Amino acid sequence: MSDETHQTSTPFGQATAGAVTILPIVVAVLPIGLLFGAVAAQKGLSPLEVALMSATVFAGGSQFVAIDIWQDPVSIGVMTFSALLVNIRHILMGASFAPKLKRFSRGQKYVAAFFLVDEIWAVAERRAMDRTITPAWYAGLALPLYAAWLASTTTGSIVGAALGDPSRYGLDFVFPAVFIFLVAGFWKGPKTGAVLAASTIAAVVTHTFVEGAWYIAAGALAGVATAAFATDVETLAPPAPEAAFDSGDTR
Amino acid sequence: MSIDPTTLFAILGMATATYLTRIAGFVLVSHVRMGKRIETALQAVPPAVLMSVIAPTAFATGYAEAGATVITAAAAFRLPLLAVIAVGVGSLLVLRVVIG
Structure with missing residues (x-):
């Protein structure tokens, strides 16, 4: 993901390293943000309302879903x-992420949690596999994406309609592509394959038969349960193949 | 330019719900003793969550999307992020023309 191999010691150096790591995702978020703002404007939201939503919610997925089902007058409860x-998946994400924030104070953890969007979280989890995350690095990672999301969504709500249909340019596939890239970063061999297969099947089946966003929680739980079950299989099996899996992380 | 009161409260409701889900996991693990099994299960959270978010788009939208997903996945192990996005968007556009 990021190419620097040494741990920079100054907070500024760490923040810069974080910003460099997130830069490609910042570039990717700009068209998506413009698109979100444009669609929100079509639904009757003012630029100020779009800016407020991006600034306080800061969650691309749930913002798109909200705009998709937005009606006038809007239902506070439904939204x-x-x-x-x-965002129920955030509970699992936070549980996985919290133990990796050893260098964060209690207050810093609660601030960090606010910025826990999928992309920031996935990049940070990937980094935590190799070294300890510092608050400065995380700030360098999170703030550029936050600023880019706020700026691009607000701009989109102002320039709006001129953009046209995003699927004409294949822009609807920008974020799936980002997510596929992030998934590849967690690949550790066949065990990961089993988790991905379980998540895919559970998510697609749930998405087909259940209204709403339950498919994300269902898929996440199926993958996590598969990983937990795989531990049992390993305990029964001879230890040799397990060693092979562990050395397989060579991307 | 203005903020409608109902819209304001809908947005604040969304913001509160989202932040609660983001801190719930932090609070949860501070009350749970980490066994080997929970640790293994939590390690699978990143790929499981990311896969679940994209699975319907990737595999239940159409042949063009499924094909682009496979091509993008192959690129994801070899190329940097922006190149992977280009491959994903490009292959989807081509496949949409070819498959229709």
Whole structure:
């Protein structure tokens, strides 16, 4: 992901390293943000309302879902519940992430949690596999993406309609591509393959039969359960193949 | 330019719900003793969550999207992020023309 191999010692150096790491994702988020703002404007939201939503919610997925089901007058309850549902995966993400923030104070952890969007979280989790995350590095990672999301969504709501249909340019595939790249960063061999297969099947089946965003939670739980079950299989199996899996992380 | 009161409260409701889900996991693990199994399970959270978010788009939208997903995945192990995005968007556009 990032190419620097040494741990920079100054906070400024760490923040710079974080910013360099997130830069490609910042570039990718700009068209998506413009698109979000444009669609929100079509639904009747003012640029100020779009800016407020991006600044306080800061969650691309649930913001798109919210705009998709937005009606005038809007239902506060439906919007709140929808955000809760789309973001239930954050509970698992936070549980996985929290133990990696040893260098963070209690207050810093609660600030860090606010910026826990999928992309920031995935990049930080990947980094935590190799070294300890520092608050400065995380700030360098999170703030550029936050600024880019706020600026691009607000701009989109102002320039709006001129953009046209995003699928004409294949822009609807920008974020799936980002996510596929991030998934590849966590590849550790067949064990990961089993987790991905379980998540895919559970998510697609749930998405087909259940209304709403339950498929994300269902897929996440299926993958995590598969990983937990795989531990049992390993305990019964001879240890040799396990060693092969561990050395397989050579991308 | 203005903020409608109902819209304001809908946005604040979304913001509160989102932040609660983001800190819930932090609070949860501080009350759970980490066994080997929980640790292994939590290690699988990143790929499981990311895969679940994109699975319907990738595999339940159409043949063009499924094909582009496979091509993008192959690129993801070899290329930097921006190149992978280019491959993903490019292959989807080509496949949409070819498959229709």
